[in-house]
Amino acid sequence: MFDVGVIKRLAQDVGFDLCGVAQCRKFEQESNFLKEWLDKGFGSSLEYLKRNIECRGDATALVEGAKSVIVCAVSYKNEISDGYPADHNAKVASYACTTDYHITIKQMLFALCKKLKEIEPDLSARCFVDSAPIFEKRYAVEAGLGWIGRQSLLVTPKYGTFVLLGEIVMTAECNEYDTPYKGAGCGECRRCVEACPNNAIKERHIDTSRCISCATIECRDEGEQCNLHGWIFGCDECQTVCPYNKKAPRLSNTKFAPLFNPVAMTRQAWATLSHEEFVERFGTTPLMRSLRKTK
Numbered sequence: 001m002f003d004v005g006v007i008k009r010l011a012q013d014v015g016f017d018l019c020g021v022a023q024c025r026k027f028e029q030e031s032n033f034l035k036e037w038l039d040k041g042f043g044s045s046l047e048y049l050k051r052n053i054e055c056r057g058d059a060t061a062l063v064e065g066a067k068s069v070i071v072c073a074v075s076y077k078n079e080i081s082d083g084y085p086a087d088h089n090a091k092v093a094s095y096a097c098t099t100d101y102h103i104t105i106k107q108m109l110f111a112l113c114k115k116l117k118e119i120e121p122d123l124s125a126r127c128f129v130d131s132a133p134i135f136e137k138r139y140a141v142e143a144g145l146g147w148i149g150r151q152s153l154l155v156t157p158k159y160g161t162f163v164l165l166g167e168i169v170m171t172a173e174c175n176e177y178d179t180p181y182k183g184a185g186c187g188e189c190r191r192c193v194e195a196c197p198n199n200a201i202k203e204r205h206i207d208t209s210r211c212i213s214c215a216t217i218e219c220r221d222e223g224e225q226c227n228l229h230g231w232i233f234g235c236d237e238c239q240t241v242c243p244y245n246k247k248a249p250r251l252s253n254t255k256f257a258p259l260f261n262p263v264a265m266t267r268q269a270w271a272t273l274s275h276e277e278f279v280e281r282f283g284t285t286p287l288m289r290s291l292r293k294t295k
């Protein structure tokens with residue numbers, strides 16, 4: 001049995017800003033909502049969402065005998081997160097200006113897992129970053145980290161939405177668990193809804209066929225149909241306006257510091273980069289995931 005306080009201290013030691021621990025549970029309501037949402041076609045070409053829906057609602061399907069989910073978050077808010085000059089037409093989401101979080105967060109989770117196994121050598125645990133079929137934002141709420149905002153992202157009271165998440169699903173129990181988040185939430189605010197240039201934020205969900213972030217990263221064929229409003233990779237419009245982001249501090253974990261300044265790059269500069277130059281300068285960033293769109 002783990003002491004929650006010890007887990008949180010270790011999470012901080014490996015570089016996370018936030019950590020909460022939730023009991024494994026099934027999210028049947030969320031599974032049903034996802035199925036309905038996909039049936040209505042809102043998932044457009046996000047094929048990965050259609051796989052393993054059952055696992056998403058049940059972490060024990062990912063780790064046999066799982067009892068606890070550790071949810072960690074780290075802020076990546078940088079100067080790009082505050083927004084671009086109005087006429088900039090080669091905008092890159094601020095998280096994509098740093099080392100690919102799939103790599104960084106996974107390393108941090110592995111380091112945390114190693115420390116946990118030093119305490120409990122028989123521990124069975126798996127680390128997940130983004131790609132795994134798990135309702136990570138729902139677990140983050142369950143672990144007390146924040147709430148899911150109108151733009152469907154996790155909002156944390158201190159760091160806003162500019163956070164990256166990682167989870168450890170493990171077989172060990174904890175001496176206690178965090179209370180699910182019950183703060184004020186979005187209240188009457190609708191700034192993200194109003195700021196979305198493509199009206200992609202609907203009640204309780206995102207229409208991915210209209211979302212620039214999806215169009216430039218995942219739904220590549222839809223990029224042509226969706227007005228990209230000067231974005232070439234991702235989109236921060238619905239985050240920059242969030243009042244919680246405006247008051248959030250900049251990142252403190254330097255592993256997430258920007259590796260380049262996209263304000264200094266014009267659309268023409270991107271287009272004239274050779275493949276070799278692109279890989280050399282941006283090979284460790286998430287931009288590599290969408291080389292075709294960016295070039």
Ligand code: SF4
Nearest residue numbers: 196211212235237238
């Ligand atoms: S990422 Fe951009 S396009 Fe997508 S919902 Fe947010 S503001 Fe709209």
Ligand code: SF4
Nearest residue numbers: 149150186189192242
């Ligand atoms: S902008 Fe307002 S409505 Fe949107 S997530 Fe932030 S607080 Fe919620």
